[in-house]
Amino acid sequence: MVLESISGFYCKLIEVGTEKYTQKMEVEHIKLWNKSFLSLSLLFFAISVYDFIYISSLISYCFFLLSILFFYTIFTDLKFNALAQTFTYLLLSFIFFYISSHIGLGSGIYFYYIPLILSLPVFFKISRNKKAIVLICFFLFFMMFLDIKTNSVKHPVNDMIFFESLLGSIGLVFWLVCFIIRKQAISIKYYKKRVGIWKREAEIDIDKLKEVIDMAVQNSSHFFPKFKELYPYFCERLIEIQPNVVASEQEFCAYIKLGFTTKEIAKFTNSSIRSIEGKKYRIRRKYNINEKVDIYVWAANL
Incomplete structure (x- = not known):
């Protein structure tokens, strides 16, 4: 004891x-x-x-x-x-x-x-x-x-x-x-x-990436499954850091990973800008992202 x-x-x-x-x-x-x-x-x-x-x-x-x-x-x-x-x-x-x-x-x-x-x-x-x-x-x-x-x-x-x-x-x-x-x-x-992650990202098929981006723009239900196939390590890191992260939050982080702005995400998901800003704020709190850290830089380095 x-x-x-x-x-x-x-x-x-x-x-x-x-x-x-x-x-x-x-x-x-x-x-x-x-x-x-x-x-x-x-x-x-x-x-x-x-x-x-x-x-x-x-x-x-x-x-x-x-x-x-x-x-x-x-x-x-x-x-x-x-x-x-x-x-x-x-x-x-x-x-x-x-x-x-x-x-x-x-x-x-x-x-x-x-x-x-x-x-x-x-x-x-x-x-x-x-x-x-x-x-x-x-x-x-x-x-x-x-x-x-x-x-x-x-x-x-x-x-x-x-x-x-x-x-x-x-x-x-x-x-x-x-x-x-x-x-x-x-x-x-x-x-x-x-380096291993950068190497895998460098080897990503451009056509597949364009396909995933098009799905995001069209708000397709196939967007997130295809994103996970393209960036499997990204979702793994999200769960590793915060095990209680839900699928909708992972999908939102996927938009951030792809570099979409607040206005673009709001447009693609038929949401208000205030709603998207609220989601960003909740992600920051959930992942303890410092206010000085750009959330896009955080997602890129994950």
Whole structure:
């Protein structure tokens, strides 16, 4: 019972935030982020416990607070917010500097600067977040410079803290490498699937596509069955994402997939424009399509 409860809690934790997305790759990326931040939180928590038991210094309190911070990010969108990410990097670099300045360079706390620098291109898109990366790099090197300057007075070397710092930084680098590999694996898997779909779409018989479009224009009862023959994967994805989708909603999505405008769909189905707009709104709600996402782009990428 206990193991089942823990397993159930873990599954719910990993699923946090996935309900906002419809694309399978996005959902898998969210799950990966949640798993990664949970493991990062546990790593920091383990360091804080180790330090509290064997060393009992201010490091334990710092790492304990960091573990809570990273656990909290699972329940929020902070992990995708550039401003929050920048603040987290600055906070981490300041914490490492603060600890190191109090217990000396012999503690090996400076090892933690390595995973901080290496992780920058992973958490920030270089083309979009150049200013944030420059700011963080400047702050990191400034902290490192201050670290060396403020440690001109020799502190007693603590082998236990040095060992902890070394293992902790290695653990963070290992976490980073695992995260990159798994993220790339998800992207490759998704793009292979997309290439397969694009290939099938490229091989679609133009005459059959014209036939399906003519059936849609004439509001033929044979339109949707023929559409499903032409785009079987599209209907499969609709059901996969939302199992309780009904046939009429699938047929409406078929019109969207073929690129018909609201006016055209209203004309072909003998409906009012307001009625079609209402159907679009219900589809958006049912599939959790963000307001900023064009519904035609969503259908094309499904």
